[in-house]
Amino acid sequence: MASPRNRSRSARARDARWRGALAVLDEMRREPGVTRAAVARRLGLGTGSATEITARLRDLALLAETPAATAGRGRPTTVLAPHPDGPVVIAVDVRQEDWRCAVAALDGEPAVAEAGAHGSREPEHVIEAVAGAVRRLHRRYGDRVRAVSVAIAATVQGGKVVQSSALGWDAVDLTPLAVDPRVPLLLGNDATFAGLAEARRGVAAGAGTVLHVTVEVGVGGALVVDGGPAEGATGAGGEFGHLPFGDPALRCPCGAQGCWDLMVDGRAIARHLGEPPPRDPRTYAERALARASADASVQAAVGRAATALARGLAGLVNAMDPAVVTLGGLAEPLRAAAEPEFAAAFADGLMRFRRADPPPVLAAALGGDGALHGAAVTALDHFLTEDGLTAWADLRSRS
Incomplete structure (x- = not known):
């Protein structure tokens, strides 16, 4: 049986074997189509080390290399991409x-x-x-x-x-x-x-703390810190829609009363219009947003939903202190359809010290594919x- 010291040595050797390879693959993930020269520069690798690592990854069918387009004089390099027979x-x-x-x-x-x-x-x-x-x-x-x-x-x-x-x-x-x-x-x-993807690959890439909020059927989202979601003790964190930001007289399908969910999606718009709860709240909301500019009653209902979204969002900003806020799903179209109501409610909901320099609220880049x-x-x-x-x-x- 191998001694603990030998096992530790073996583990360190294995880690060293893959450390450079993983760094190169992470760069390829971060910027598809990146050149070998750019990767070497970012990682501080010499030409020989970069060549050796990429050759090993190519032999293992982990990446493929194709000649990069040349722009004037200089050492030729290659573009890195996933291997066609790779994982x-x-x-x-x-x-x-x-x-x-x-x-x-x-x-x-x-x-x-x-x-x-x-x-x-x-x-x-x-x-x-x-x-x-x-x-x-x-x-x-x-x-x-x-x-x-x-x-x-x-x-x-x-x-x-x-x-x-x-x-x-x-x-x-x-x-x-x-x-x-x-x-x-x-x-x-x-x-x-979706929030993880926005923080790693989308409009908030590079930000240390990202608050992602999305509206589909109700509200969801995530707080992403240093590239990983804050999921809570058991993984069930991020259920923003079940914060009691809503009407305490309304019972949510989740079992709780007063959930934010019921104030911002198609169910809220239908309720404000005196219509029955829609079977498909998302499609109902999409249709309402499409006709809001031509129908004053629908515009008013959409404005109330946008106000509820903005007030809750301000509360999350106060509590979580994000560098960037991203809006996914119907959250961004809802804001756009009632921008004055949203902006006023968001500003009013922020603590006074935040109002001069609130975090940017950006439309998610990955859309429905987040x-x-x-x-x-x-x-x-x-x-x-x-x-x-x-x-x-x-x-x-x-x-």
Whole structure:
């Protein structure tokens, strides 16, 4: 049996083997199409070290190199991209009305491979449809699949779905989406994943503390600190829509009273117009926003929803002190449709010392694909470790 000292030496040697490789792959993820010369410059690598690391990654089918376009005189270099036979992850987004299943290589760009509307929201029907797509992709890519990551419109605690107001679920087992015991299944709230993607790949990239708020059916979001979401003790953090920012007389489908959820989406707009709760609050809100400028009563209802969104957002800024705020889903169209109401309510809700220099509130760059991007980011974070690359190298040596 190896001594503890020898084991420690072995672990350090393994870590050193992959440290430079992981740094190069992280640069490729951060800036798809980056040149080898730019990576070497950022990481402080000499030409020989950069050449050696990229050659090893190429031999392991982790990256490919193509000649970079030349601009005048200078040493030729190459553009780094995922290897066409390299590892991939499967990213899934399960929303209120539909689902999508995508594949992402090491650059983290998800390409949708299959999608479908829910024929029924019964959990077994949704899971069966999504699991079928995941299995088909696993058969297509085989051992190249290194993780399956699922973004879902639900509260996720301890890696399990415990409740979904949007889908009408309580605790649901998603283990049927696991395709192989060797392929990890990762689950996360869709708004949390979207916030992670915005902070890592979107409009807030580079900011240390990012508050992401999205409106779909209710409000979700995440606080992302130094590139990772603050998920709470059990992973169920970020349920902003269930803060008691709403009417305490209203009972939310989550079971609580007075939730912010009920004040900002299509249900709120319908209530202000004296109409029954819509079956699909998101589509209802989209239609209301489209006709608000031509209908004074709809404009007033949208203005009330935008005011409720802005007041709650100001409260989160006061509590969390973000450097940047990003708005996803219908949050940005709602702000745009009632900009004066939103701006006034946001300013009024901020503590006095913040008003002279509030954090910028920016439209999310990734749009409706944010959760898919976040699922891919999460899966690649899980794979791109010393252990993950060692396992990939072992697999390549056996093939």
